[in-house]
Amino acid sequence: MKLIVGLGNPGDRYNNNRSNIGFKILDVIANNIGIEIKTKKKKSLIGRGDFEGDEVVLLKPQTFSELSGESVLYIASFLKIQVKDIVVIHEDLELELGQIVVTKGGENDSNPGVNSISVSLRSPNFIRIRIGVLNSSFNPKKREDFLREDFEPLENLSLIQIINDAEAAIRSISMGDIDEVIQKYHL
Secondary structure, rough: OOEEEEEEEEOOOHHEEHHHHHHHHEEEEEEHHHOOOEOOOOOEEEEEEEEOOOOEEEEOOOOOOOHHHHHHHHHHHOOOOOOOEEEEEEEEEEEEEOOOEEEEEEOOOOOOHHHHHHHOOOOOOEEEEEEEEEOOOOHHHHHHHHOEEOOOHHHHHHHHHHHHHHHHHHHHHHOOOOHHHHHHHHO
C-alpha cells in the first residue's frame, strides 16, 4: 500500500495558488482512477482505491502546509504504511515552472510542509515529487506572497501538461524501481 500526499492549503481562496499544486495533482489523479477524496480523518481528507494494481491512499492534509506532518503521521501509523511507501507531491521554488524532479528524502528542505513531514515521521526517507512553480516575477524577499499568488492565465495553460507529467511520474514510482525513476526525473 502506498500513501500519496498532495501538499497545499485548505479553503477555496487557495485553490489556484502555486502552493496548492500538490492538491491539484492529487485531485486529477483521483478523478482519473475513480477515487473520491472525501473521507475526513485527523485533519485530513483521504480516499482509498486501486492504482496500477496496488492499493493507494490519497491524502490532502487540511492543516496549513507547514503542519502537514501531523496528518501524514496519523494516517501512516493508522494504516501501517512504511516511510519508504509514502510519496509527497509539493511545489518547489528552486525549479522552473513545469520541471519535475523525483527525489528521496526531505531533511532540511526549504519547504515547510516537507520539513513537517520529516520531523513527524522521524525520517526523511519518503519519496518526493518536486513540482517547479518558479517564474520570472519571483522575488526571494516575498517568497510566501509568491506562493500564495494564483497561477497566471498563461501558466494555467501549462498546468495540464504539468499535471499529466506528475501523474506519469507517480505511475513510474508505482510500477518501477525508485532509483530508475529518480534517474529519469532529475535535473
